[in-house]
Amino acid sequence: MKTMSNTDQNDNPDLFLPKEQKPAIDLKGSVFTLTVLRLQSNDLADVERELEERLALGPRFFEDAPIVVDVEILKDQALEVDFPALVEVLRKLRLVPVGLRHGSHDHQKAALGAGFALMKGGVIKDLPSVTQPAPKAEKPAKPKKPPPPPPTAETAESTDVKAKATKVIYQPIRSGQQIYARGGDLIVMAAVNAGAEIVADGNIHIYAPLRGRALAGVTGDTKARIFCQHMDAELVAIAGHYRVFEDQVPPEYQSKAVQFYLDDEQLNISLLA
Amino acid sequence: MAKVIVVTSGKGGVGKTTTCANIATGLAQREKKTVVIDFDIGLRNLDLVMGCERRVVYDFVNVLQGEASLKQALIRDKRSDNLYVLPASQTRDKDALTQEGVGKVLDELKESFDFIVCDSPAGIERGAVMALYYADEAVVVTNPEVSSVRDSDRILGILAAKSRRAEQGEEEPIKEHLLITRYSPRRVSIGEMLSISDVQELLGIPLIGVIPESESVLQASNSGIPVIHNEKSISGQAYTDVVARFLGENKPMRFVDEEKKSLLSRLFGT
Ligand SMILES: Nc1ncnc2c1ncn2[C@@H]1O[C@H](COP(=O)(O)OP(=O)(O)O)[C@@H](O)[C@H]1O
Numbered sequence A: 001m002k003t004m005s006n007t008d009q010n011d012n013p014d015l016f017l018p019k020e021q022k023p024a025i026d027l028k029g030s031v032f033t034l035t036v037l038r039l040q041s042n043d044l045a046d047v048e049r050e051l052e053e054r055l056a057l058g059p060r061f062f063e064d065a066p067i068v069v070d071v072e073i074l075k076d077q078a079l080e081v082d083f084p085a086l087v088e089v090l091r092k093l094r095l096v097p098v099g100l101r102h103g104s105h106d107h108q109k110a111a112l113g114a115g116f117a118l119m120k121g122g123v124i125k126d127l128p129s130v131t132q133p134a135p136k137a138e139k140p141a142k143p144k145k146p147p148p149p150p151p152t153a154e155t156a157e158s159t160d161v162k163a164k165a166t167k168v169i170y171q172p173i174r175s176g177q178q179i180y181a182r183g184g185d186l187i188v189m190a191a192v193n194a195g196a197e198i199v200a201d202g203n204i205h206i207y208a209p210l211r212g213r214a215l216a217g218v219t220g221d222t223k224a225r226i227f228c229q230h231m232d233a234e235l236v237a238i239a240g241h242y243r244v245f246e247d248q249v250p251p252e253y254q255s256k257a258v259q260f261y262l263d264d265e266q267l268n269i270s271l272l273a
Numbered sequence B: 001m002a003k004v005i006v007v008t009s010g011k012g013g014v015g016k017t018t019t020c021a022n023i024a025t026g027l028a029q030r031e032k033k034t035v036v037i038d039f040d041i042g043l044r045n046l047d048l049v050m051g052c053e054r055r056v057v058y059d060f061v062n063v064l065q066g067e068a069s070l071k072q073a074l075i076r077d078k079r080s081d082n083l084y085v086l087p088a089s090q091t092r093d094k095d096a097l098t099q100e101g102v103g104k105v106l107d108e109l110k111e112s113f114d115f116i117v118c119d120s121p122a123g124i125e126r127g128a129v130m131a132l133y134y135a136d137e138a139v140v141v142t143n144p145e146v147s148s149v150r151d152s153d154r155i156l157g158i159l160a161a162k163s164r165r166a167e168q169g170e171e172e173p174i175k176e177h178l179l180i181t182r183y184s185p186r187r188v189s190i191g192e193m194l195s196i197s198d199v200q201e202l203l204g205i206p207l208i209g210v211i212p213e214s215e216s217v218l219q220a221s222n223s224g225i226p227v228i229h230n231e232k233s234i235s236g237q238a239y240t241d242v243v244a245r246f247l248g249e250n251k252p253m254r255f256v257d258e259e260k261k262s263l264l265s266r267l268f269g270t
């Protein structure tokens, strides 16, 4: 899953006008953050299973989220897509399909019929895709990945994509509460108590006891890290690789300042010196 | 300006109703005009603990639904002219509590009382949220055990998110007080209970008092005379201290004894 990100330029100027003076409609151009689902297979059972696994990592982050389906890969392979069935799969998982990107003419026709809008442009952030990469051995040995092309191609909308929002929380996060920093990092300046959950697309920093659950890189960023000043967590996860501290944190890390990071799909913990 | 105090906990059986009866009685003893409201619709406990169960004619739900006036429903305490009880209904269901209705009743009470003490039902559902919604201050009643602390934490989250003060966002947030009840220094020292400092550290709000576990509380409940009337009871004295602190006085904590190794520190070996 990838994320297209842009700013919302709508500033609601008419909100406080008395009703009589308000026109019935107001048309404005706005840009929104949408999640793009890149289909790499037209087998909807596979798609559903993998999506379900993926969503289980952060059950509520994508709840009712608008989804753009990108079928570029299927177009290249001349594969058909059963769009009405796809809509059913997405809705079942509480996603709201809104648009299609990069389809063949046939894809577009079928998608329009199933209620999709046709999307153009958009900038995709470089996050790993839904499916695992093919095992390394099967690939022909390449010296090194070519550097990514400069991000000029897509559109001028990309100017503020680099500035990631950071969410800062000053109040304790208590049992039953969940905080999600969408699209960026999360900094917490107060305790995260047992039964609370903090989640970020980016890194997480906690400058207080972490007694609950912390999940970083939930949209797949394997480079994300979690830093905490006082480690008493119940669960920690980065990009879906998690570790449960069921009874107790290992004594060498108990109540210590630590960081978590992924190294070759392995979730590691180390003391902050 | 009248103050609305909610006594809440998340968990049941921790001592909310007992605390309501004693804080309300204590405030009345200090010449504050006080009314205590039972939000625990369907259970109706407060009137028993206050010893006025045989004088209930109309209740909170009757008032909310316009079937009785506040004047008709309020029961004056036998022992204090300053204290009134607004009992819960035993027969109606909780849906009778609406935010608007409760707000109206509280506004009317604010005109004649200094303190309005709200006894919350257990849980985090509608009844509990209604009881805390209009609060200015909250007494979070917690027993020194992990599950009670967890539920109090949950309620603190709800106070911070779903109360009127939280929703309006302009006023000060609800002033929170931690009250540890059913505390047994002996059970703390043998590690069966969390210590005061454990509970305080986990919840991170100021402590207003510690009420020791004592037989006299049970006797008081059964006889319908809140334990604060019993000057010999250490729990009664502890409630008197709580009321004094609530009114801004500085009182050292009593009946807490020396803490030895607590459950948390034993568990974690610190
Ligand atoms: N400090 C105490 N010592 C001994 N028993 C207590 C104490 N506080 C409360 N109790 C008893 O615990 C039970 C539950 O108290 P109650 O006030 O009804 O709790 P809640 O309203 O939270 O459900 C009652 O039987 C009460 O008498």
Ligand SMILES: [Mg+2]
Binding pocket: B016, B017, B018, B040, B045, B120, B121
């Ligand atoms: Mg009760």
